[in-house]
Amino acid sequence: MTTRATELLRVIHARPGVTRADAARLIGVGTGATTELVGRLGHAELLAETPAAPSGSRGRPTTALIPHPRGPLIAATSITHEQWRVDVVELGGAALATVREDLGDRTGDEVVAAVGAAVSRLRTEYGDRIRGIGIAVPGTVSRDLMLDASNLNWRNVDLAAIWPKAGIFVAGNDATLAASAESHRGAAVGASVALHLRVEAGLGGAVVDGGRVLVGALGAAGEFGHMPFGDPTVECPCGAYGCWGTAVDGSALARLLGHHQPRDPISYARRIIASTDPAPAAATATAATALGRGIAGLVNGLDPDLVTLGGLGTDLLAAAPAHIDQAYRAGLMGFRRENPPPILPSTLGDDGPLAGAAEEAWTALLTTLV
Amino acid sequence: MTTRATELLRVIHARPGVTRADAARLIGVGTGATTELVGRLGHAELLAETPAAPSGSRGRPTTALIPHPRGPLIAATSITHEQWRVDVVELGGAALATVREDLGDRTGDEVVAAVGAAVSRLRTEYGDRIRGIGIAVPGTVSRDLMLDASNLNWRNVDLAAIWPKAGIFVAGNDATLAASAESHRGAAVGASVALHLRVEAGLGGAVVDGGRVLVGALGAAGEFGHMPFGDPTVECPCGAYGCWGTAVDGSALARLLGHHQPRDPISYARRIIASTDPAPAAATATAATALGRGIAGLVNGLDPDLVTLGGLGTDLLAAAPAHIDQAYRAGLMGFRRENPPPILPSTLGDDGPLAGAAEEAWTALLTTLV
DNA sequence: CTTCTTAAGCTCGGATGTAGAGCATATTCT
DNA sequence: AGAATATGCTCTACATCCGAGCTTAAGAAG
Structure with a gap:
């Protein structure tokens, strides 16, 4: 209502x-x-x-x-490849408390149990003020709240255990939720249509239209990394060929440099992108060009006001802005070249997924409060 | 409200x-x-x-x-590469009257004048019952109602002249509006997220999410034909390289067959697709494969319930379903292959753009009636 | 043919939410 | 101090909606 x-x-x-x-x-x-x-x-x-x-x-x-000082709260949770974190967030987005811990080498179920325990402790502290939970995860969440995170080698991890009670339960992909956060509290505030792209292990994102995140029929929209903008001879872990994600992320840099596929492709990529040696810089430039060309295609098709880049996309934008921009302009339809939608770095950075989980849970909660 | x-x-x-x-x-x-x-x-x-x-x-x-027999009406208008048409549409979508005429070799301004005259005549017949107009055009419409239709060689044609009065005025790309029609009255009724693609001279379409057409920040969304799914060595009239549209429409068939670029690429393509000779059939199969591969990319990124094909897309789907389907499945992310969103022919066919113009104008009108 | 059952429409009273006018209040400007 | 300005409060009027109880129009059962 x-x-x-x-x-x-x-x-x-x-x-x-x-x-x-x-x-x-x-x-x-x-x-x-x-x-x-x-x-x-x-x-x-x-x-x-x-x-x-x-x-x-x-x-x-x-x-x-x-x-209100005794008003309702949301438990916002993010799980990344390195750590999990739970914030208690009030109306307006401010955090009252934060709990976080490194993943170590816990399994998915162990991490879910640890997060669930943290949420329980917060619930004893804040009581029934905590009305729901939003969870950002580095993978896909099915309708029955099973999480698959290929990057972490987690399969069929049951998220429902985190929040056994009734109330708001929102779970989603980190890139999708980061898009929501960026449009509500970040670089895309005020945009009527915003496209957010997040490069980590692979590439994801979302379109936010009038404040609403387009989540698709199965909640799996935003997998732009699996659009065939890339090299048709490169096979993606998803099974298809030519996926854009394989042309811009850490695996792409390793392939271009003749390195083994790294254990932690994100830290690896950060290192390569930050390097000023010629070979890494050339690989970075190639990935940046692939990124810019794909962004142009998405802008042609989706017509956003602006594009925000998170994760490694921010690093690529800082390291090789000219390569991104040149490929971007070259790929745009003629009438857009004069005044192209700007490509901006995310302002929320690594907090984007958590902030987005809070946003989406609050959005859901607000429709139930009268 | x-x-x-x-x-x-x-x-x-x-x-x-x-x-x-x-x-x-x-x-x-x-x-x-x-x-x-x-x-x-x-x-x-x-x-x-x-x-x-x-x-x-x-x-x-x-x-x-x-x-109501004296209730409000909408003038739904479509301009195609062959003719213009105006329907008077009542609540519920039924047409009370139809006027149509071939374009001949009129200029854009002359066609707009002819449509405007037809609307005026209908207004004398139906009086103030006609509360607004929806217009589907084979090109892009800017915010100030200037139409560019490269296929017809029209530039800066002022649509405002058609409807000088106050009231509802909705104008949009034919493929975008066909998507709306397909989701409200056609093959995509009931879908939560529907993707419609329309191949004519080039390729366009739209995503309809919960009944709302995603028109983008400038109203130019849906130009999926300019996503770089195609051959990076082929230059598109838009100035970019590798546009998907250049791999599936009449120009693609002519290139594959070594023909000149046809004057009327749509009739030409219909002829080629309908042919059973080996060379045209092979070209058709190649275009169908390019279509299927691109659809897979869009499905990965946008996560629709189903995909509908209009214009020449319907012909390609009828002529080479196996090629479309094979490329489609090969391009999907692994988890989608088991139960992929169906690719269906449009049920409204060539009436889609007109029906969509009626839908969008009625949607706009309904919010103003109390 | 009469009576029963069922689905739907009508009327009326009560509850809710909102707009607007008029008055009250708290600040800055002169 | 008094004028100007912006905001908040109170009260009345009105529109909308819900639900209870009654009425109406059909098919089913005898």
Whole structure:
């Protein structure tokens, strides 16, 4: 439902600390209805008011709307190839607590158990204020919450164990969720259509259209790394040939440099991209060109306002901007070349997936609060 | 706004002739509110009731809800490479009148003038009942309603002249609008995410997500023909290299067969695809393979429920289904191969763009009627 | 043909949410 | 201090919707 109450909470979430008067204008209600709304939501412990910063101009001062100190919370979780992390996030996106730990060489089920234990501890601390959980994982999540993460060699890891209770449960691919975060809190704020791409082991991302992440029919959209922009003779671990991901990630750099496939392709790639020696720089340039050419294809097809790059994409953009840009412009349709959508580094960096998990869980929770 | 009244009109539009009782159940209101709603909307000349077909089962018979005989109308317009056409479309999608004419060798401005004159005549006939217009064109429409159609050699044709009055004005690419039609009235009804591709001179299409067409930031989304799935040595008229469109349309067939680029690439391609001689059949198979491979890439990235093919895509699917299917499956990510999204022929055929123009204009109009 | 069963429509009272007018309040400007 | 300005509160009017109870129109059963 989209009641005025939900709209108001959404405004506070998007802009915590918004003044009461601005919020009322944004959702288009008069002062009478605002009094009723703010009173009701305050009484329900969903929002609170503080005296607000003085505006400096004339007129009766208004108050700032902030999350209620006993209001609902979301447990935002991310699992990366190195560590897991759980943040307790209030309305507006601020974190009240953080727990994190390196994965070590735990199995998937052990990591899920550790995360579940951390969530349980947080639930004893915050009680029923924690209304749901959002989880970002480096792999694919099926509808029945089984996780496959080929990069970690995890198969059929059951995420449901993390959150046995009723409430909000959102789980998704890290790149997809990072796209959400980037569009709500990062470099793509204000874009009507934003494309986020994240290079790690492989390449993923998502389109965010009007604030909504396009997740596809099975929740598996955004696997742009498996579009055939690459070399048709290179086989991808997915079984297809010519996947774009195989042309831009750490495996591509290793292939170009004649190295073995690295154990940790992300740290490997960071090292290569940071190197200024000629051979690594040439490999980096080749990957950057492949990245730019593919971005052009996606921009032609999807018509975003802008493109944001996360993960190793940020490194490639910093290391070889000219190669990306040249291939990008060359691949664009003629009419776009004059004013192409900018390619920007992610501003949330490695926090993107966690922030996105918080965003999507909060979005889901807000539709259930009245 | 999404009031109950708008919801009811949307239900009638999606399923004209729906029974009053079913419609009430669909929007979730009780019999009391239904009486009030139907009475109000009938009084406003937005809907009417007819005695409805007998259900055969017990109980008081209900009525069928249909568009009001003096209700609002939309002028749906399509311009193709051969002719223009204007339909007058009522709520529910039925056409009350049709005007059409071959283009001959008129210029773009002359065609727009002819369409404008036809619309004016229809407006004298139907009066203010015609509340807006939807226009499907074989090219790109900028925000200020200037049309570029490279296939027709039209540049900067001003569409605003067709509809000088206030009201709904929706203009879009024919492939994009055909996608909308296919998802509302065609082969993709019921799909949560549908991908429609239309091969004519080049290749375009659109993703429809939950009934909403993804039009992109500039309204130029869906130019999938300019994704670099093709041969990187082939230059596209758009200026880029390796565009997918150049691998599947009439120009691709002519190149494969060593023919000159045909004047009318669509009729030419229809002829080649229909031929059973070995050389044309081989060229058709090559194009079908390129089509299937690209579809796989898009399915990997966009995760639709199903894919519909219009224009020459329908012909290719009929002529070389095995080639499309083999390349499609080979290009899919492993986990999709077991149960791939089906590739279906468009059911609206050449009427798709016109039907989509009607759909999008009606969608826009329905949000303004209360 | 009459009565029963079923599905649907109508009427009315109560609850909810909102808009708008008029008044009250808190600040800055002159 | 008084004017100007912006905001908040109270109260009335109105629209919408839900649910209960009654009415209506068909098929089924006898």
